[in-house]
Amino acid sequence: MKVAIALYLLGILIGIYAIWNNLPALFDINFKDPTIGFARFLMLIIPIGVGLFLIYMGIVNIKELVEKEKKKGT
Numbered sequence: 001m002k003v004a005i006a007l008y009l010l011g012i013l014i015g016i017y018a019i020w021n022n023l024p025a026l027f028d029i030n031f032k033d034p035t036i037g038f039a040r041f042l043m044l045i046i047p048i049g050v051g052l053f054l055i056y057m058g059i060v061n062i063k064e065l066v067e068k069e070k071k072k073g074t
């Protein structure tokens with residue numbers, strides 16, 4: 001169980017890193033050329049979405065593991 005929680009925490013940290021590095025650049029997109037602006041938007045929004053997914057799944061899975069361990073212990 002400790003290894004699984006450590007891996008989920010690593011996933012959460014990777015998700016935070018992905019959001020931390022791509023979110024500021026998302027607000028600095030210049031749409032003078034709409035094609036390049038849209039391409040940059042997609043290039044930045046995909047890692048942010050994946051980061052949010054990693055954070056969400058890590059939290060949900062850690063919560064389920066802890067609840068399962070509590071039920072197993074009683």
